[in-house]
Amino acid sequence: MLRIDAGGLHYRLLNQQIRDAVRNGETEFVLDNVNGQRYIGTGLESANIRITINGVPGNDLAAFMSGPEITVWGNAQDGVGNTMNAGKVVVHGAAGDVLGYGMRGGKLFIRGNVGYRVGIHMKEYRDMMPVLVVGGTAGAFFGEYMAGGRLVLLGLDRPDGAPLAGDYLGTGMHGGVIYLRGRPDESTLGKEVKLFDLDESDWAFLEPLLEEFCRYYGREFAEVRGADFCKLIPVSHRPYGRLYTP
Amino acid sequence: MRGYLPPEYLVHIDHGKCRRCGNCVRNCAFGALQFEHGAWQQIMRIFQHGQDDLQQVFDKIKENVPDRVVADHHKCVQCHYCVTHCPEGAISVQPNPLAYRGNYHWQPHHLKNIWLQAETGGKLLTGAGNDKTYFSYFDHMVLDACQVTNPSIDPLREPMELRTYLGSRPDALEFESGPDGPVLKTKLAPAVRLETPLVFAGMSYGAVSLNAHKALAMAAKACGILMNTGEGGLHTDLYPYADWIMVQVASGRFGIDPDYLRRGVAVEIKIGQGAKPGIGGHLPGEKVDEEVSRTRMIPVGSDALSPAPHHDIYSIEDLSQLIYALKEATEYTKPVAVKIAAVHNVAAIASGIARAGADIITIDGFRGGTGATPLIIRDHVGIPIEMALAAVDDRLRQEGIRNRVSLVASGGIRHSGDVAKAIALGADAVAIGTAALIAMGCRLCQKCYTGNCNWGIATQKPELTARLDPERAAERLVNLIRGWSLELKEILGALGLNAVESLRGSRLRLRGIGLSESDLRVLGIKNAGVGA
Numbered sequence: 092m093l094r095i096d097a098g099g100l101h102y103r104l105l106n107q108q109i110r111d112a113v114r115n116g117e118t119e120f121v122l123d124n125v126n127g128q129r130y131i132g133t134g135l136e137s138a139n140i141r142i143t144i145n146g147v148p149g150n151d152l153a154a155f156m157s158g159p160e161i162t163v164w165g166n167a168q169d170g171v172g173n174t175m176n177a178g179k180v181v182v183h184g185a186a187g188d189v190l191g192y193g194m195r196g197g198k199l200f201i202r203g204n205v206g207y208r209v210g211i212h213m214k215e216y217r218d219m220m221p222v223l224v225v226g227g228t229a230g231a232f233f234g235e236y237m238a239g240g241r242l243v244l245l246g247l248d249r250p251d252g253a254p255l256a257g258d259y260l261g262t263g264m265h266g267g268v269i270y271l272r273g274r275p276d277e278s279t280l281g282k283e284v285k286l287f288d289l290d291e292s293d294w295a296f297l298e299p300l301l302e303e304f305c306r307y308y309g310r311e312f313a314e315v316r317g318a319d320f321c322k323l324i325p326v327s328h329r330p331y332g333r334l335y336t337p
Numbered sequence: 338m339r340g341y342l343p344p345e346y347l348v349h350i351d352h353g354k355c356r357r358c359g360n361c362v363r364n365c366a367f368g369a370l371q372f373e374h375g376a377w378q379q380i381m382r383i384f385q386h387g388q389d390d391l392q393q394v395f396d397k398i399k400e401n402v403p404d405r406v407v408a409d410h411h412k413c414v415q416c417h418y419c420v421t422h423c424p425e426g427a428i429s430v431q432p433n434p435l436a437y438r439g440n441y442h443w444q445p446h447h448l449k450n451i452w453l454q455a456e457t458g459g460k461l462l463t464g465a466g467n468d469k470t471y472f473s474y475f476d477h478m479v480l481d482a483c484q485v486t487n488p489s490i491d492p493l494r495e496p497m498e499l500r501t502y503l504g505s506r507p508d509a510l511e512f513e514s515g516p517d518g519p520v521l522k523t524k525l526a527p528a529v530r531l532e533t534p535l536v537f538a539g540m541s542y543g544a545v546s547l548n549a550h551k552a553l554a555m556a557a558k559a560c561g562i563l564m565n566t567g568e569g570g571l572h573t574d575l576y577p578y579a580d581w582i583m584v585q586v587a588s589g590r591f592g593i594d595p596d597y598l599r600r601g602v603a604v605e606i607k608i609g610q611g612a613k614p615g616i617g618g619h620l621p622g623e624k625v626d627e628e629v630s631r632t633r634m635i636p637v638g639s640d641a642l643s644p645a646p647h648h649d650i651y652s653i654e655d656l657s658q659l660i661y662a663l664k665e666a667t668e669y670t671k672p673v674a675v676k677i678a679a680v681h682n683v684a685a686i687a688s689g690i691a692r693a694g695a696d697i698i699t700i701d702g703f704r705g706g707t708g709a710t711p712l713i714i715r716d717h718v719g720i721p722i723e724m725a726l727a728a729v730d731d732r733l734r735q736e737g738i739r740n741r742v743s744l745v746a747s748g749g750i751r752h753s754g755d756v757a758k759a760i761a762l763g764a765d766a767v768a769i770g771t772a773a774l775i776a777m778g779c780r781l782c783q784k785c786y787t788g789n790c791n792w793g794i795a796t797q798k799p800e801l802t803a804r805l806d807p808e809r810a811a812e813r814l815v816n817l818i819r820g821w822s823l824e825l826k827e828i829l830g831a832l833g834l835n836a837v838e839s840l841r842g843s844r845l846r847l848r849g850i851g852l853s854e855s856d857l858r859v860l861g862i863k864n865a866g867v868g869a
């Protein structure tokens with residue numbers, strides 16, 4: 092196990108240390124006093140790497156990452172899991188904007204709220220299926236252009252009347268599924284999507300995922316599961332099919 | 338689409354020459370040529386009318402069988418595939434001479450587009466580059482040559498350096514003394530070496546065929562230059578050529594994983610493209626077959642949408658974040674390029690990109706080509722590369738940061754003269770897309786978006802892509818690059834220069850002809866007849 096005191100360390104040096112250690116066979120990392128350093132885990136590829144971050148990592152945590160598991164004891168900033176390929180990030184706090192942009196595989200768990208444009212253009216491919224679970228609420232453009240994968244928005248512990256998600260939910264979505272714990276106002280939905288009730292196969296996918304969520308964050312499964320869920324799916328896989336003159 | 342539209346072209350078959358081999362009928366992917374079944378119908382009519390005179394039937398057969406080739410003029414797109422491949426040279430295609438009432442303001446293409454849209458209610462799509470009659474600055478600039486007072490150089494006898502490096506240069510070089518003399522202390526940024534100042538422009542596998550991609554990659558390797566994946570991932574067949582490939586990252590993030598980023602010699606962030614500034618991309622599901630799916634890493638048959646902006650880039654700071662994310666992912670071993678379309682504020686944008694940490698800026702002018710774009714965008718948005726290049730080079734020099742980036746210019750480069758002029762205006766290298774496709778057979782029919790390219794270039798249909806032999810196409814590309822390089826040496830020799838480096842940004846070797854004062858000012862060149 093390699094413990095690095097990241098306090099005052101430039102991201103370039105911090106990440107270089109991690110990459111060098113990975114090259115020398117190190118697989119376990121604990122980073123203390125992380126305070127805004129960007130690109131932690133970016134481009135790392137091995138599936139057996141584990142990184143524990145104490146503090147607040149900067150933007151693009153786990154960007155282009157393919158395999159490692161990162162646990163953040165604190166909040167995370169923008170761009171977590173940008174174009175991520177495989178692996179897992181568990182954030183014990185809130186996170187910022189544009190999480191999971193273009194993500195193709197792996198899992199992101201966020202305990203609290205997330206910002207704008209989360210889960211944009213996520214896509215799935217063969218056995219690769221990106222999953223992003225948000226414990227709190229989300230800002231506008233959640234799941235915009237989504238082409239595949241699963242977004243789960245739980246809206247736990249939110250004040251009465253606070254909306255689950257902002258406007259333009261699923262705008263331009265043409266693949267994948269967004270699961271919602273609660274029903275958003277139809278006026279906030281993109282015009283390409285519709286709300287449906289969950290069926291058995293949805294629950295078969297969702298229940299283990301919620302169990303995993305509860306395990307990370309010490310929540311009661313029954314409480315999380317015991318609410319009105321619905322799903323948002325695109326009603327056309329070709330939202331832009333008829334705009335052109337042949 | 339017929340409606341009110343007259344055919345654009347008329348196909349003429351010389352029936353005296355035609356030996357009814359059927360090549361053209363089988364080949365035309367647009368279905369413009371068919372065997373006429375008229376004779377057979379006539380025969381049937383004779384039977385129906387009860388005239389069972391067999392002699393008459395046999396006469397008819399002798400006269401007419403096998404049937405004649407006839408054209409459905411409406412379907413012809415003027416791609417010349419049949420013309421080029423007819424063994425008898427029996428086919429010719431002419432623009433439909435149909436006269437329209439002369440009207441300078443309402444040209445026939447305006448009328449035709451209105452008829453088309455009145456029928457469909459959709460956006461007009463097109464391919465290739467802007468074909469409108471905008472003024473060409475390239476055609477109004479001429480190069481200098483040596484006479485009497487300064488000697489020219491014969492490239493056949495003297496060494497002539499075309500080698501070019503793309504990447505960021507340091508502000509200054511520092512040396513320290515070592516045991517064997519001075520040692521370079523400054524850490525140099527990664528750079529890519531080109532044997533001649535040309536690269537192939539970004540064109541995705543999906544927009545073009547795998548055979549086209551292979552040909553470009555093979556030619557890039559043979560010439561020591563670069564091909565660019567465009568936003569469609571890197572097919573495994575191209576891995577052997579990866580040292581001559583620039584991989585692209587665009588808003589759809591298709592086919593991108595750490596392996597892809599590491600394979601290329603450079604990574605390009607695509608923000609925009611000259612044929613469709615500010616417009617995203619849309620590869621229709623029909624073109625996403627098994628191989629395209631594997632390379633883009635998306636399901637077969639799904640639409641591949643590249644949103645207009647990168648949704649994680651809303652500012653120069655955001656762009657900088659992606660540039661450094663890519664540098665981190667590639668461990669600072671590869672230059673990162675940013676490609677933008679030439680738009681009004683291009684100089685300030687380029688300055689921001691240089692400051693954001695890019696090593697290379699690719700500027701694509703409004704003549705740049707595309708596999709598909711709304712016609713109205715292609716023809717009416719963006720500015721000429723000549724102006725954009727001059728403005729960017731000026732701005733970066735004024736700010737003292739020109740060394741930080743290499744400039745690659747593209748968008749309608751037609752010959753080595755354009756290349757030399759672009760370099761004199763400030764480009765480090767020039768990217769060619771359309772010219773490369775033309776070398777492979779493209780006839781600029783502009784129908785790339787239909788997926789029916791008869792030349793096997795802009796299509797994924799196996800029967801069409803099989804027509805493009807990658808080896809042969811690569812050979813043609815290598816020949817083109819070689820020819821242009823020889824000509825560049827000739828131009829440099831005439832200018833009395835022995836390295837392309839010396840021409841870079843050397844605008845005093847250009848003169849304008851028939852340009853306005855303000856044109857000359859933006860281009861930073863003098864009028865012909867004005868001496869040094």
Ligand code: SF4
Pocket residue numbers: 350354355356357358359360361362406422423424425426427428
């Ligand atoms: S390819 Fe030429 S010879 Fe053959 S059928 Fe067509 S026009 Fe006749």
Ligand code: SF4
Pocket residue numbers: 416464465774778779780781782783784785786789790791792793794795
């Ligand atoms: S690539 Fe093919 S379809 Fe496109 S303009 Fe050239 S010949 Fe026509």
